[in-house]
């Protein structure tokens with residue numbers, strides 16, 4: 714599914730984010746930046762060991778929840794990886810929505826600062842961190858829409874959703890934004 718907001722496009726696809734060819738690929742990382750399963754594991758495997766070496770060297774203190782840091786992309790078909798740390802879902806009463814919004818916002822700012830015309834996001838926090846997909850879709854897509862409408866960059870924001878359920882949740886929200 715593809716939607717236009719001003720001069721920018723928001724696209725939803727089902728697939729593996731490590732196969733994307735975009736200027737930036739976003740990783741769903743943890744605060745320690747030590748790697749993990751899910752998207753994090755897949756990105757580090759596909760990118761190769763340089764990614765972990767660079768995060769360790771450049772960010773020895775990790776990255777706080779709600780923020781993101783940038784590295785090169787190793788063997789991935791991208792210029793950068795943005796390592797974003799989404800919140801762990803604790804029932805919605807621990808500012809999870811604000812933290813998820815700010816993780817997306819920071820990635821979009823990094824895209825602009827690093828002159829990226831395209832960026833691929835996974836559904837941050839919706840795996841191990843347990844954020845319900847429909848609620849995450851709401852926060853993620855509103856943050857992206859508001860950013861591209863205001864800044865008119867990046868040109869393409871692609872959400873790469875691993876399973877049909879998550880794609881369905883994001884599609885319903887994006888559709889409701891375009892009617």
Ligand code: APR
Nearest residue numbers: 729730741743748749750751752755838839840841842875
């Ligand atoms: N491509 C795209 N999406 C993927 C991929 C992939 N290769 N693998 C998993 N996903 C999906 C999951 O199905 C889920 O919808 O990405 C979403 C986010 O899931 P997680 O990777 O578990 O990320 P998150 O919930 O943010 O948890 C982060 O998990 O791997 C650890 O180190 C990571 O501790 C951190 C935590």
